[in-house]
Amino acid sequence: MIHPRISIFGLGYVGSVTAASLAERGCSVIGCDVSPGKVDQINAGKAPIGEPGLDELLQAQWTAGRIRATPEVDEAVRESDISVVCVGTPSAPSGALDLRYVETVSAQLGAAIRRKGTPHSVVYRSTMLPGSTRRLAAAHLGEGENPPAVYFLPEFLRQGSALADFRNPSLSVIGVLAPGQSVAPVAAMLDEATEIVAVESAELLKYSCNAFHAMKVVFANEIGRIGKELGIDSSEVMGALCRDTRLNISPYYLKPGTPFGGSCLPKDVAALVHHSRKLGVSVPMLDSLMESNRRHLEAVLERIEGRGRKGVLLLGLAFKEGTDDLRGSAMLELAAQLMLRGYEVKIFDPAVSPANLIGANRVFADARLPDLASLMIEDPTSLLADGEPRTIVVSKECIALEELGPLLRDYPGHHLIDVNGWRALKGVTASYEGVCW
Ligand SMILES: NC(=O)c1ccc[n+]([C@@H]2O[C@H](COP(=O)([O-])OP(=O)(O)OC[C@H]3O[C@@H](n4cnc5c(N)ncnc54)[C@H](O)[C@@H]3O)[C@@H](O)[C@H]2O)c1
Known part of the structure; x- marks a missing residue:
């Protein structure tokens, strides 16, 4: 050399x-x-x-x-x-x-x-x-x-x-x-x-790494303060947390895109923060999670509003691929917010059948979006073919690329917003943007 x-x-x-x-x-x-x-x-x-x-x-x-x-x-x-x-x-x-x-x-x-x-x-x-x-x-x-x-x-x-x-x-x-x-x-x-x-990516990477390290320290210390107040050895808790290299110390949950949702994360973060308040333990970072998540959804909304189109098609509703769980679904919340702002919303998600929702799932969907059944469509073809340019928000891969690609080519004019990092979408339409890339 x-x-x-x-x-x-x-x-x-x-x-x-x-x-x-x-x-x-x-x-x-x-x-x-x-x-x-x-x-x-x-x-x-x-x-x-x-x-x-x-x-x-x-x-x-x-x-x-x-x-x-x-x-x-x-x-x-x-x-x-x-x-x-x-x-x-x-x-x-x-x-x-x-x-x-x-x-x-x-x-x-x-x-x-x-x-x-x-x-x-x-x-x-x-x-x-x-x-x-x-x-x-x-x-x-x-x-x-x-x-x-x-x-x-x-x-x-x-x-x-x-x-x-x-x-x-x-x-x-x-x-x-x-x-x-x-x-x-x-x-x-x-x-x-x-x-x-x-x-620019290399420059942002350096800051991301240092912010991530700072966040890890603050997180460990907030859990540490809660543990101390409750008489729990937090070192033991964090040690066990770190042994999970599938969900915890891993790339999982580190993918920019959809806000978090579901039946557990919002509920459990809220309970932990509420309990910390009762204990008199200040946990500003944990306390900021729900607000940051809400702002992320707001940023998606602003992106949709920026296109100035009344018609919005959401591809994907349930918070996880292949399930019909709508509890805490960010896309359900997005649909509700869009309706409040006067948008004409349609939703395509073959995994979700409003008539079949039961229990807490049904209660949640009814509370957030009582009109859900009338918004769901079984096939996006006729909607995309009706000549009105729409904003399409894709939150999960609930339609095959081989199906969506020809639809967007045959009926151009629609704008695609990707909240899930489905990069192959870039190749099927020039009118594509990602929420974090
Ligand atoms: N310290 C770390 O652990 C670390 C790790 C990664 C990145 N960085 C980054 O690397 C950079 C340097 O950090 P550092 O800790 O080595 O800084 P430092 O303050 O120890 O050293 C900077 C040196 O630059 C010299 N200098 C200033 N103006 C100069 C000039 N016009 N010509 C020649 N020399 C000049 C100073 O006299 C000093 O010796 C910073 O941007 C820092 O953020 C630091």
């Missing part, structure tokens, strides 16, 4: 670990930082930050002549093929992201790369909100005869185990500015499993 020459901008926590680790892989590394102290540390073979094993690794790579540092941007760019941006992206007092350091480095890099005049790549590792890499590239790196290839490579290492995480990353994803953009120039920074995605 060819080992490229790499310059690292920002020799803080991420930059030092990246610099030492890439040198360990055989790359020739030159660090660059505005802090003279950090530059001096690297040039003395010492780690500028405290991280287990970093001092030893840096010392070894420095002794082998593979790593040094400079305060000069031009020198760092001239002596490298790839520049990696690891400067800080702190929060402003308002919570807004402060991009001033990345902005400065990008401008400096752009000018130095133009002066250098030979092929160069820029890899952003600083955490930035979606759109930042593309904007910075356009503002600072796009001009000149030989503009650099630009990437966003999110960093997932954890302090305390950063070197091990760099060698064996939990996730490896690189963002590119255009489909088909080659990642060959930066192959030395990737591993075999690296997934190539749009740069």
